[in-house]
Amino acid sequence: MRIATWNVNSITARLPRLLAWLESSGTDVLCLQEAKTTAEQFPTAELRELGYETAVHATGRWNGVAVISRTGLEDVVRGLPGDPGYDGVEEPRAISATCGPVRVWSVYVPNGREVEHPHYVYKLQWLEALRAAIAGDATGSRPFAVLGDYNIAPTDDDVYDTAVFEGSTHVTPAERAALTTLREAGLTDVVPRPLKYDHPYTYWDYRQLCFPKNRGMRIDLVYGNEPFAKAVSDAYVDREERKGKGASDHAPVVVDISL
Numbered sequence: 001m002r003i004a005t006w007n008v009n010s011i012t013a014r015l016p017r018l019l020a021w022l023e024s025s026g027t028d029v030l031c032l033q034e035a036k037t038t039a040e041q042f043p044t045a046e047l048r049e050l051g052y053e054t055a056v057h058a059t060g061r062w063n064g065v066a067v068i069s070r071t072g073l074e075d076v077v078r079g080l081p082g083d084p085g086y087d088g089v090e091e092p093r094a095i096s097a098t099c100g101p102v103r104v105w106s107v108y109v110p111n112g113r114e115v116e117h118p119h120y121v122y123k124l125q126w127l128e129a130l131r132a133a134i135a136g137d138a139t140g141s142r143p144f145a146v147l148g149d150y151n152i153a154p155t156d157d158d159v160y161d162t163a164v165f166e167g168s169t170h171v172t173p174a175e176r177a178a179l180t181t182l183r184e185a186g187l188t189d190v191v192p193r194p195l196k197y198d199h200p201y202t203y204w205d206y207r208q209l210c211f212p213k214n215r216g217m218r219i220d221l222v223y224g225n226e227p228f229a230k231a232v233s234d235a236y237v238d239r240e241e242r243k244g245k246g247a248s249d250h251a252p253v254v255v256d257i258s259l
Helices: 011-025 044-049 118-138 173-184 226-231
Strands: 002-007 029-033 053-057 065-069 074-078 094-099 102-108 144-149 220-224 232-237 253-257
Touching: 002 011, 002 102, 002 144, 002 220, 011 044, 029 102, 029 144, 044 053, 053 074, 053 094, 065 094, 065 102, 102 118, 118 144, 118 173, 144 226, 220 253, 226 232
Parallel strands: 002 029, 102 144
Antiparallel strands: 002 253, 029 065, 053 065, 074 094, 094 102, 144 220, 232 253
């Protein structure tokens, strides 16, 4: 079973690439982030033609998450229980579903913007709500994973130059401590390092030739519980999908599990 996560940075802009990638990659379940569309405008029909069911939580603008599956789609939960909201609004940043033998969450963790910004406080509160929400599944016997754009680089090795990010979000001790609490709840990072590349980044800014110069970050993660982690047979970052015209600024992260 092949499971992936991908921040597509607008499914409307990326639809031709997405459909082609689903066919070529043989992905069974895709957790998608930053749909930047509404649930009504989501390309459900186009995905159905390829044999995929869709569960969407999106209201437009810059958020929106989805689970796309050809192995079943049941028990869908939209939103994060205990979501603290930002500026009085609960943003569409989490959706969970059961896809055959596996339960997955697709998450788009708040960016945080700046360390002194209220959005940073919201980010930490949101991560604590996520930890509380996944606690039961994390220790359960069913394979379970939380996939998505975490907007956190777990270690200094996950950014191309620590000096560039000093004092910025994505690398602060508080954000990394939040990842630690997720792992302590029963999850583990199932994508090993190094992979094919010494630094398997998943995100490269569009500006300043960051991708050609490999100035990236590893912020798209797959955290699985023990039954999920034990079933992992392979994992990779599809760096090729970051290349060319019309690419997202994130690459898909793909995990194969054998159940």
